[in-house]
Amino acid sequence: xxxxxxxxxxxxxxxxxxxxxxxxxxENHRYMYWxxxxxxxxxxxxxxxxxxxxxxxxxxxxxxxxxxxxxxDFLLTLESATSSQxxxxxxxxxxGFGTNxxxxxxxxxxxxxx
Amino acid sequence: TQLLEQSPQFLSIQEGENLTVYCNSSSVFxxxxxxxxxxxxxxxxxxxxxxxxxxxxxxxxxxQFGDARKDSSLHITAAQPGDTGxxxxxxxRYGNKLVFGAGTILRVKS
Numbered sequence: 001x002x003x004x005x006x007x008x009x010x011x012x013x014x015x016x017x018x019x020x021x022x023x024x025x026x027e028n029h030r031y032m033y034w035x036x037x038x039x040x041x042x043x044x045x046x047x048x049x050x051x052x053x054x055x056x057x058x059x060x061x062x063x064x065x066x067x068x069x070x071x072x073d074f075l076l077t078l079e080s081a082t083s084s085q086x087x088x089x090x091x092x093x094x095x096g097f098g099t100n101x102x103x104x105x106x107x108x109x110x111x112x113x114x
Numbered sequence: 115t116q117l118l119e120q121s122p123q124f125l126s127i128q129e130g131e132n133l134t135v136y137c138n139s140s141s142v143f144x145x146x147x148x149x150x151x152x153x154x155x156x157x158x159x160x161x162x163x164x165x166x167x168x169x170x171x172x173x174x175x176x177x178q179f180g181d182a183r184k185d186s187s188l189h190i191t192a193a194q195p196g197d198t199g200x201x202x203x204x205x206x207r208y209g210n211k212l213v214f215g216a217g218t219i220l221r222v223k224s
Binding site for chain 2: 043
């Protein structure tokens with residue numbers, strides 16, 4: 001199994017509070033991704049990173065920011081959480097960015113915004 | 115609107131039966147991946163198909179990429195309870211910015 005650790009695994013927070021989710025990898029992969037998974041929508045890309053301090057937006061980036069100060073860590077921040085951000089968040093990594101590249105996923109963070 | 119439409123959404127079958135899951139789009143993809151996900155875990159890649167018309171087999175699972183690279187299917191022969199899970203297709207249009215289907219929940223009863 002790829003060495004990907006997401007923390008926390010579960011989080012309950014209130015609307016309007018800031019929340020940070022952490023993804024830590026031990027594979028030294030260059031590319032890291034944050035997805036959210038919602039019933040009926042599959043997984044949707046929030047942000048991704050192609051190197052330290054290099055990030056780009058995905059299809060559902062509004063309300064989210066990311067940071068990557070080290071190769072192994074990719075942080076996802078909800079500046080002011082809303083109920084629509086209740087979801088399961090998955091971090092993924094890949095060594096490259098080609099269309100045949102395999103994504104390795106973490107075990108997810110269940111976030112509930114009340 | 116889902117760019118990749120998966121069908122059926124739910125499938126409950128008896129052990130030993132065959133089944134097919136479909137993944138359809140009006141868009142062309144450079145590759146199509148299939149993942150399997152168990153409760154409480156992240157998706158795990160099963161296969162990647164790249165060439166139009168390509169067929170790949172993984173034990174009892176057969177994956178096919180449409181000739182026009184707009185659709186794909188997953189066929190399972192003689193399903194077993196261990197096949198139970200969420201099956202996701204994902205299309206690549208640029209690099210690894212994958213577009214995922216909503217998934218098919220498969221339950222195989224013994």
